[in-house]
Amino acid sequence: xxxxxxxxxxxxxxxxxxxxxxxxxxxxxxxxxxxxxxxxxxxxxxxxxxxxxxxxxxxxxxxxxxxxxxxxxxxxxxxxxxxxxxxxxxxxxxxxxxxxxxxxxxxxxxxxxxxxxxxxxxxxxxxxxxxxxxxxxxxxxxxxxxxxxxxxxxxxxxxxxxxxxxxxxxxxxxxxxxxxxxxxxxxxxxxxxxxxxxxxxxxxxxxxxxxxxxxxxxxxxxxxxxxxxxxxxxxxxxxxxxxxxxxxxxxxxxxxxxxxxxxxxxxxxxxxxxxxxxxxxxxxxxxxxxxxxxxxxxxxxxxxxxxxxxxxxxxxxxxxxxxxxxxxxxxxxxxxxxxxxxxxxxxxxxxxxxxxxxxxxxxxxxxxxxxxxxxx
Numbered sequence: 001x002x003x004x005x006x007x008x009x010x011x012x013x014x015x016x017x018x019x020x021x022x023x024x025x026x027x028x029x030x031x032x033x034x035x036x037x038x039x040x041x042x043x044x045x046x047x048x049x050x051x052x053x054x055x056x057x058x059x060x061x062x063x064x065x066x067x068x069x070x071x072x073x074x075x076x077x078x079x080x081x082x083x084x085x086x087x088x089x090x091x092x093x094x095x096x097x098x099x100x101x102x103x104x105x106x107x108x109x110x111x112x113x114x115x116x117x118x119x120x121x122x123x124x125x126x127x128x129x130x131x132x133x134x135x136x137x138x139x140x141x142x143x144x145x146x147x148x149x150x151x152x153x154x155x156x157x158x159x160x161x162x163x164x165x166x167x168x169x170x171x172x173x174x175x176x177x178x179x180x181x182x183x184x185x186x187x188x189x190x191x192x193x194x195x196x197x198x199x200x201x202x203x204x205x206x207x208x209x210x211x212x213x214x215x216x217x218x219x220x221x222x223x224x225x226x227x228x229x230x231x232x233x234x235x236x237x238x239x240x241x242x243x244x245x246x247x248x249x250x251x252x253x254x255x256x257x258x259x260x261x262x263x264x265x266x267x268x269x270x271x272x273x274x275x276x277x278x279x280x281x282x283x284x285x286x287x288x289x290x291x292x293x294x295x296x297x298x299x300x301x302x303x304x305x306x307x308x309x310x311x312x313x314x315x316x317x318x319x320x321x322x323x324x325x326x327x328x329x330x331x332x333x334x335x336x337x338x339x340x341x342x343x344x345x346x347x348x349x350x351x352x353x354x355x356x357x358x359x360x361x362x363x364x365x366x367x368x369x370x371x372x373x374x375x376x
Contacts, residue, residue, distance in 0.1 A: 003097035003343055006357055007372055009364035010101035011306050012208065012262045012329035013093070015136060016044065016084035017107045017129075025128035030121055034128070037107050043073055043080035044333060046107050046212075050114075068335065076333055086139035092332055093143065095340040099361075100370060102145050103133060104175060104208055104262075106334070112151055113181055113213040119154035126151045126161055134169045141170075142373045147206055148174040152182055155190055159197045166201050172368045174198075175206040178241030178261070181215045186241055187248025195254045204258040204367055207241050209234040211335075230335065238264040239272050242303070246295035247276050247288055251302045260304035260367055263331055267313035270320040273299055300325065304367045307359060309338050309345035323355045327364040 019037030026034045038047040079088045108129050126149040137144040148165030150158040165171040184190050211230040219233035238261045245251050276295035300321055306329040307314045330342040338345045
């Protein structure tokens with residue numbers, strides 16, 4: 001499905017989970033406690049209710065007024081009425097001209113941000129989501145590819161579910177939120193078994209932040225103004241997560257690990273990496289004594305970042321790190337999306353065709369290790 005001669009791989013497309021997903025898919029022992037999606041006149045309502053605690057708005061106070069809200073209410077009305085089904089998802093892919101997309105959650109981005117959730121319950125929530133995602137993608141499992149949810153409330157659960165989604169479900173990646181949910185930075189030794197299994201399975205990790213959380217999050221003090229919260233929360237959390245991987249020693253100790261930082265723009269990369277390089281040069285002997293490579297070297301070797309379709313300042317990131325580890329994302333159907341004109345918005349950017357081709361297909365295919373589907 002070449003679009004203006006380009007094949008398109010969406011590194012970060014979202015599904016909209018049915019509100020009763022966890023009631024239908026979770027292990028029976030947890031069914032009476034399973035989270036329930038809240039529905040309302042908002043066709044993209046991301047709120048969740050917990051039987052033991054009631055409604056929890058982990059969406060960050062998402063706007064329910066303004067021209068963007070009204071636009072999306074009209075744009076997605078029929079999709080909502082059709083239950084955001086697999087058929088709807090493929091229709092959206094066709095409308096954008098996408099060949100392949102990796103599917104990330106919507107409500108599911110927030111469901112495992114509750115502090116102090118019991119590890120067995122959290123693991124069951126992740127398993128249920130992954131089983132549902134597998135079924136969702138069966139309409140076209142070549143074009144629709146799942147990213148697995150894992151729970152780090154018990155790191156052994158994360159390791160076990162990572163193995164399961166690869167060996168039993170055939171998923172191409174797992175994802176995590178970049179903000180902390182267990183009170184430990186990502187470079188804490190607690191997470192080492194997860195990095196080990198990702199290397200062993202040659203499986204990439206997608207760090208995907210959102211604009212709300214039930215745990216501590218950058219920008220949470222701006223929850224009264226969702227516009228400002230979204231501006232700051234996603235990139236700031238991704239910056240801190242990336243710092244753990246580059247200067248905290250994770251990538252130094254795991255040279256085969258591949259990690260992508262998604263849905264937070266990429267134009268902040270040059271400044272942050274300059275600052276991390278400077279920090280390591282000045283104080284690395286005290287705080288990162290095992291670090292042999294600089295953060296900028298590790299970034300260019302093992303990290304991918306997503307670009308927004310109309311992110312014109314990204315040219316500075318391309319100048320800084322090259323274009324071979326930047327990946328395209330529509331973010332459908334979330335607030336930053338330009339659907340159904342995301343691809344066209346990117347094609348209109350002032351970039352050479354060979355750079356566009358790498359960002360639209362090659363880089364993402366290399367990260368997720370996916371080949372172009374054969375059309376018959």
